[in-house]
Amino acid sequence: MTFRRILPMLAAFAVVLAGCASAPSAPGSAGAAPSAAAPAGLVPVSVTVPDGLADAPLDEPRQVLVPSGWTMSVFARVSSARLAAWAPDGALLVSVPEEGSVVRLTPDGRGTADVSVLLEGLNQPHGLTFAGPTLYVAQSDRVDAYSYAGGAATDPRPVATGLPDAKSADLKGRYAHALKSVAVGPDGSVYVSVGSTGNISVEDLAATPPRASILRVPPNGGAPEPYAVGVRNGTGLAVAPDGAVWTAVNNRDNIQYPFARPYGGDTGTSQGEVIAEYVRDHPAEALARLTPGRNLGWPYCNPDPDVEPGVFGSPQNLSDVPFTVDIQTNPDGRMLDCATLPPVEQAFGGHSAPLGLSFVDGGLPDTYARGALVGVHGSWNASPPRAPEVSFFPWQDGGLGPQQTLVGGFQAANGARWGRPVAAVAGPDGAVYVTDDEAGAVYRLAPPGR
Numbered sequence: 001m002t003f004r005r006i007l008p009m010l011a012a013f014a015v016v017l018a019g020c021a022s023a024p025s026a027p028g029s030a031g032a033a034p035s036a037a038a039p040a041g042l043v044p045v046s047v048t049v050p051d052g053l054a055d056a057p058l059d060e061p062r063q064v065l066v067p068s069g070w071t072m073s074v075f076a077r078v079s080s081a082r083l084a085a086w087a088p089d090g091a092l093l094v095s096v097p098e099e100g101s102v103v104r105l106t107p108d109g110r111g112t113a114d115v116s117v118l119l120e121g122l123n124q125p126h127g128l129t130f131a132g133p134t135l136y137v138a139q140s141d142r143v144d145a146y147s148y149a150g151g152a153a154t155d156p157r158p159v160a161t162g163l164p165d166a167k168s169a170d171l172k173g174r175y176a177h178a179l180k181s182v183a184v185g186p187d188g189s190v191y192v193s194v195g196s197t198g199n200i201s202v203e204d205l206a207a208t209p210p211r212a213s214i215l216r217v218p219p220n221g222g223a224p225e226p227y228a229v230g231v232r233n234g235t236g237l238a239v240a241p242d243g244a245v246w247t248a249v250n251n252r253d254n255i256q257y258p259f260a261r262p263y264g265g266d267t268g269t270s271q272g273e274v275i276a277e278y279v280r281d282h283p284a285e286a287l288a289r290l291t292p293g294r295n296l297g298w299p300y301c302n303p304d305p306d307v308e309p310g311v312f313g314s315p316q317n318l319s320d321v322p323f324t325v326d327i328q329t330n331p332d333g334r335m336l337d338c339a340t341l342p343p344v345e346q347a348f349g350g351h352s353a354p355l356g357l358s359f360v361d362g363g364l365p366d367t368y369a370r371g372a373l374v375g376v377h378g379s380w381n382a383s384p385p386r387a388p389e390v391s392f393f394p395w396q397d398g399g400l401g402p403q404q405t406l407v408g409g410f411q412a413a414n415g416a417r418w419g420r421p422v423a424a425v426a427g428p429d430g431a432v433y434v435t436d437d438e439a440g441a442v443y444r445l446a447p448p449g450r
Contacts, residue, residue, distance in 0.1 A: 042066055042408060047443070048073035050112050057418040057439050064409040067368075069448035072407070072434075076105050076113040076442045081435040083181065083356050083423045084442070085128040087135070087148060092425075092433055094442060095137075097124040097179055102137060104151065105442065107429075113442070118153055119146075124165070127181035127192070127237065136190065138182035140165035143192050143217075159190050160217050160224045164197075164207065174198070181237040183245060188219030191245055195233035199252050200299040200329055205229065212298055214247060214290060228290040230336075232298040236287070236357030236374060242398070247296075248354035248374055249286040253381060254279055255302060258327040259310035272327055277312065280382045281305075284321050284347035285354055287374070289399065294342070297323050300330035301338035303347055318347040319402050346393055346400050351379035352386050356423025356435070363430050365447045370395040373406070373432065375421040384415030390424045390434055390445075407434065407445060 042065035049058050053074045064072050080098040087093055092105040092113070101120040105113035119125065119137065127138035135148040136159065143160040146153035166175040177195025184190055196204045196212035204211035212232055215224035228234075228247070236248025256272050257263055263270035263278060283302035288294070297303065304324035308314040323338040330336055348354050356375040360368065371394040378388035390407035393400040410419040420438035424445075427433050432445040 040405075041068070042405060043068050044409065045071060050074060050110070053077050053112065053441075055440070058441065062418055064407055065405070066407055066445065067447075070446060072443050072445045073111055074441055075111070075433060075444040076115055077440055078103055078105070078115065078435070078442055079440040080437045081422065081440065081442055082179075082437055083126055083128055084425050084433060084435050085130055085135075086425060086427060087130065088133055089148075089151060090428055091151065092427070092442070093118060093128050093135070094435060095125045095128055097126050097140075100125065102128065102153075106151075111444065118151075124178055126179040127183075129182050129184055131184040131188070136182050136184060138180040138192055140178040140180060141167065143180070143182055143190060159221070160192055160215070163192070163194060163209075163224075164211055170207075177233045177235075177250075179235065181235055183237045183239045185239050185245065186243045190217040191215065191227060191237060191239075192217070192224065193231070193234040193237045193247065195235070196298070199254070200326075202299055202329060214245070227292060228294045228296065230295040230298045230300075232296075235355050238357040238359055238372070240289075240359050240372075241361040241370075241395075245290045246357060246359075246372065246400075247286070247288055247290060248348075248357045249288070249296060249298075250353055251283045251285050251302065251350075252299060252326075253351070255282050255326070256328045257310070258302075258324055261310065263310065264312035279350075281316065281350040283324075284316075284318060284344070284350060285352050286321070286344040287346040287348065287354065287357075287372070287393065287400065288344050295336070296344070297336065297338065297341055300326050300336035301341055302326050303344045305347055305349075316349070318349070320345065321347045346403060348374075348376065348391070348403065349386055351381055353377035353379060354391070355421075356425075358423065358425045360426045363426050363428075364432070365430075367394060368392060368406070368447075372400055373424040373426070375423045375434065377420050377422065378411065378417065384411070384413065385417075387411040388417060388420045388438075390421050390432075406432070410436075 044063045047062045082095045100122045102118045104118040124140040135146040144156040147155045165178040181193045213226045214228040216227035233250040234247035257270045260271045284305045301323040303321045305316040306314040321344040374391040379386035388410045392406040411417045419436045422435045424434045430450045434443040
């Protein structure tokens with residue numbers, strides 16, 4: 001029996017996985033899966049590791065691919081580092097959900113940082129953002145606002161409470177996407193991502209508040225209400241310079257082939273089969289501009305980037321991506337008419353696992369001066385897995401242009417990895433700071449002269 005035929009039996013098991021973002025980095029299925037964007041114009045450079053920071057995996061030489069003239073060095077070692085935000089005093093805050101803490105990295109003037117604990121004893125803190133001197137922290141079950149001054153975060157005030165996580169009574173420990181992200185709009189609205197319970201947990205859509213959604217808390221407070229729905233796991237969440245809310249989404253796993261025809265060399269129909277070669281590249285992972293009430297399709301419709309939908313080996317277009325019906329949950333289209341959903345503005349290749357999302361509005365040179373930075377964690381269900389990277393999407397025509405690789409090289413040709421970026425944020429010094437939960441590091445990515 002081939003792996004292609006074993007896959008349908010494994011599909012049910014895969015539902016319990018935490019999704020592309022948190023699943024193991026080992027390969028899982030056949031077929032090549034290169035980086036979502038070819039690193040054109042990038043050159044290899046050695047990662048500079050200052051004295052005292054050379055713990056594994058940085059205890060041996062490592063190289064990355066970066067634009068010509070750029071450099072990358074280790075800024076700090078932070079075990080399981082996740083999302084990051086710059087404080088008004090020039091410190092970089094990094095969340096560590098595994099330890100229930102937020103750490104503060106203070107530049108020491110030597111290219112590295114002094115590390116201290118800002119907050120501890122929290123419930124899986126993840127998303128961090130500032131609105132003036134106010135720090136917002138998203139824990140797995142709530143969002144709080146803190147007064148930030150003198151290098152301390154004090155006077156926590158609840159913004160949203162009772163958010164679903166594994167401790168919620170109705171979920172009985174079943175929650176695959178407990179980590180939440182937070183963003184604050186120019187009018188003071190607070191947005192929080194609430195991931196799905198699992199891979200295709202339809203009941204999330206009818207929960208109170210709905211899971212698989214982006215919730216909005218009004219500027220003057222109040223109960224969080226759904227702003228966008230059908231968002232399986234919108235870990236990437238940020239507000240663009242024009243005030244629009246964007247999300248980067250981890251979509252579902254082990255999608256069934258949706259078309260009533262053969263796939264590749266098959267005969268008859270492949271509809272309803274879980275086929276390794278198709279699963280590898282489907283569905284695309286959305287990078288979408290949100291509007292009130294927008295539906296990103298999950299679990300009834302999937303972004304399909306194939307130029308020739310359903311055709312083996314079809315080229316893919318990851319801009320303005322339309323939706324295809326999910327044959328497992330929406331076979332006749334009655335649950336949701338996929339043709340009515342606006343195309344996804346930009347997308348990543350299947351199972352890329354985009355995590356942290358931030359925007360750049362000046363401060364970086366040349367073509368990187370305005371746009372979006374995304375930490376791409378890399379896939380689990382391909383062999384070799386889709387490569388981790390830091391992606392850049394240029395701002396153009398009032399939106400985002402196609403994906404470019406800003407930093408690559410974390411994965412060898414055989415799929416072995418030494419690092420997995422989570423987030424990338426532009427610093428006040430004109431460099432980009434990248435968190436890596438696999439290597440337990442924060443890097444400083446510097447343009448020429450910075």
